[in-house]
Amino acid sequence: MGGRSGFRGSAWAAPFMVAAALGGAGVAWADEPASDTAAAKSVAIKSLAAGDAAAACATLQPLLPTHPDDLVLHFLVGECLARTGQPRAAIAEYRYVLARDPNAIRARASLASAEAAAGDDAAARRDIEAVLAHELPAAARAKLEALRANIPPRSHWSGVVTLGGMYDSNPGVGPWKNTVTLFGAPFRLVGAPPREEGDWAALATANLAYGYAVDANWALQATAAANTVAYAKLSHFDFDSYALYAGPSFHADWIGVTTNFGASVARLGETLYSVSWGAAPTITVPLLPNLAFDEALSVQRNYYYTSNVANGWSASAVSALQWHFAGTAAYVQPKLTLAHQATLSALYTDDQIGGAVDWFEPLGGGFSLLVEPSLTEIYYRANDPAFGTTRHDKTYAFMANIGYELGFHRSQLALGVTVAGNRSNQSLYDYNRTQTTLQFKLPF
Numbered sequence: 480m481g482g483r484s485g486f487r488g489s490a491w492a493a494p495f496m497v498a499a500a501l502g503g504a505g506v507a508w509a510d511e512p513a514s515d516t517a518a519a520k521s522v523a524i525k526s527l528a529a530g531d532a533a534a535a536c537a538t539l540q541p542l543l544p545t546h547p548d549d550l551v552l553h554f555l556v557g558e559c560l561a562r563t564g565q566p567r568a569a570i571a572e573y574r575y576v577l578a579r580d581p582n583a584i585r586a587r588a589s590l591a592s593a594e595a596a597a598g599d600d601a602a603a604r605r606d607i608e609a610v611l612a613h614e615l616p617a618a619a620r621a622k623l624e625a626l627r628a629n630i631p632p633r634s635h636w637s638g639v640v641t642l643g644g645m646y647d648s649n650p651g652v653g654p655w656k657n658t659v660t661l662f663g664a665p666f667r668l669v670g671a672p673p674r675e676e677g678d679w680a681a682l683a684t685a686n687l688a689y690g691y692a693v694d695a696n697w698a699l700q701a702t703a704a705a706n707t708v709a710y711a712k713l714s715h716f717d718f719d720s721y722a723l724y725a726g727p728s729f730h731a732d733w734i735g736v737t738t739n740f741g742a743s744v745a746r747l748g749e750t751l752y753s754v755s756w757g758a759a760p761t762i763t764v765p766l767l768p769n770l771a772f773d774e775a776l777s778v779q780r781n782y783y784y785t786s787n788v789a790n791g792w793s794a795s796a797v798s799a800l801q802w803h804f805a806g807t808a809a810y811v812q813p814k815l816t817l818a819h820q821a822t823l824s825a826l827y828t829d830d831q832i833g834g835a836v837d838w839f840e841p842l843g844g845g846f847s848l849l850v851e852p853s854l855t856e857i858y859y860r861a862n863d864p865a866f867g868t869t870r871h872d873k874t875y876a877f878m879a880n881i882g883y884e885l886g887f888h889r890s891q892l893a894l895g896v897t898v899a900g901n902r903s904n905q906s907l908y909d910y911n912r913t914q915t916t917l918q919f920k921l922p923f
Contacts, residue, residue, distance in 0.1 A: 516542055516552055523555050532562035543768070550576045553768060554586050561589065566597040568769070568803060575768040577732040584613055592626060600630050601692045602730060638687040643893075643918030645708070648677045650716040652901070652910040675910070680710045682918060693727075700737065701725035715748040724759065735763040747785070755781045757792075769803040788824035795819075795831075812837040816855065825861035832856050845884040852877050863905065872903040891920045 519542060523535040536559040539552060546552050557572030573590035576583050591606035607627045611620065684706045691699045701724070708718045724741030742756035757779025764772045775797040783789050795818035803810045816833035833855035841847045859870040880895040897914045 516546055516549060520551060520555060523559065527555075527558055527562065532559040535559035536563060550580055550583070550586075554583070554589070556768075557586070557589060557593070561593045561596070565808060566593040568808065569593040570597065570599075571765065571768045571771075571803065574732050574765050578765065581732070584610055584615075588619065588623060591623070595626060595630055600635060601690055601698050604630050604633065604692055605694075605696065605730070633692045634690070636687065636689050637923070638685070639920060639922045640686075641682070641684045641918050641920045643682045643916055645680045645682050645914055645916040646677065647680055647710070647912070647914050649675045649910060649912040650678055650680070650710055650713050651676070652912055676713065678710045678713045678716075680708050682916065683707050696729055696731055698728045698730070699725075700728055702739070717748055718745065720745040726758075726760075733765065737761045751784050753781060753783045753785075755779045766800075771801050773797075773799040773801060775799075789820075789822045789827045791820065791822040791828070793818065793820040809840045810837075812839075826859065826863055828860040830858045830860070832858075845886070847882045847884075849880040849882070850878065866905045868904060870903060870905050870908070872901055872908060874899060874901045876900075889922050893918050893920065 519538050523538045526532070526535040526538065536556065539556050539559065542549075542552055543556060553572045553575050557569040557576070560566075560572060561569035570590060570593045573586045573593065576586040577590065580586070587606050588610045591603045591610065594600075594603035594606060604627065607623050607630075611623055611627075615623070684704070686702065686704045688700065688702045693699060702722075704720075704722045706718075706720050708716075710716050720743055722741060722743035724739040726738035726740050728737040729735070737760060739759040739761070740757075741759075742754065744754050745752045757777065759775070759777040759779075761776070762774040766772055776795070778792070778794045780792050781790065795816065797814055797816045799812050799814040801810050801812040814835045814837065816831065816835070818831035818833075820827070820829050820831075822828050833853060835851050835853035837849065837851045839847065839849045853876045855874045855876075857870075857872040857874070862869050876897060876899040878895065878897045880893055882891050882893045884891055893916075895916045895918070897912075897916075899913075900909075900911045902909055
């Protein structure tokens with residue numbers, strides 16, 4: 480583990496070193512025509528060679544909005560971003576170049592280095608192999624082979640564990656934001672919410688992933704997850720879930736598709752609560768250097784042990800646009816959620832539409848801030864004879880999370896709060912809920 484961390488730390492310099500060794504392959508360099516950006520690029524190249532990548536970024540980044548077709552400019556911005564510790568922002572620049580010039584070998588070599596620094600091992604291996612398939616200068620080949628030697632084997636494991644505590648003002652209602660699933664398992668309360676009563680709880684999650692790179696574009700992956708919420712007094716609201724999903728994935732410069740087929744099981748208190756199975760593919764499409772479109776789909780069959788009235792199937796689609804500010808790690812991500820739940824009893828069949836905006840901002844000193852306001856509306860299909868109306872709910876929520884990087888194996892401490900309220904035309908279903916959490920996260 481320690482050797483791997485050391486490699487990631489030294490990888491920031493690798494893109495420019497490999498690109499320099501490659502000489503003029505792919506992206507134009509010495510032979511580019513004179514332009515109003517030529518002087519700025521010349522200054523930036525000298526700054527990079529002198530080890531002042533921040534100065535290179537300051538020189539080049541203001542030129543991007545007015546020169547979107549200048550691939551050399553985008554390549555150089557990627558170089559300075561990679562060397563200032565922003566590999567994911569650099570990846571966006573390199574992929575922008577490759578989407579317009581697939582033969583830009585220098586850009587692909589730098590992309591591989593940035594992917595390795597960002598921990599995208601399968602992608603880094605894929606792009607290194609693609610570059611090594613070409614005739615290369617001996618120095619460039621040696622650097623790429625050394626980079627490949629530091630990447631985990633084609634078959635590799637990864638995971639993350641979180642531990643923490645929570646104060647929940649209203650454990651009996653949920654989930655805090657209406658979605659088709661909670662922790663990957665279907666969750667639906669039938670009947671009136673109980674009277675509000677707060678309690679402390681312990682939280683724990685574990686996620687273990689396995690990946691096998693088949694070739695430059697295809698991989699096989701599997702993920703197992705376990706989650707638990709254990710309340711101090713209200714143990715009948717304890718919630719546990721277990722999930723296993725697997726499937727092939729495809730990644731290219733212009734699209735990434737991951738398929739997930741599997742099942743999940745949930746327990747509520749001491750009772751086996753639900754089982755679900757289905758598919759949950761995700762799609763990512765880079766649109767611009769700092770803009771990407773993400774789509775997360777889910778179709779599953781749900782079976783409830785506590786009450787069969789909600790048995791049936793559900794489907795959801797979450798569409799998102801993630802925009803990074805001027806090549807930095809900060810981003811804004813608006814999201815649209817559409818969902819449908821078909822149940823055995825028409826009273827619980829519904830359509831959902833929701834919107835949310837994620838805003839992530841590094842604060843410096845290892846701190847970061849993530850906030851998300853959201854609104855979800857649920858339209859039930861059938862008239863409820865007990866009320867003489869068709870139920871219509873609105874759930875308002877606001878989440879804020881302050882993270883701190885501890886500097887130990889990419890671990891993080893996070894303090895979060897989520898405030899939610901449900902308002903229904905059938906006032907029996909109105910509720911408020913606040914959850915405050917402190918969690919420790921350790922990737923491995």
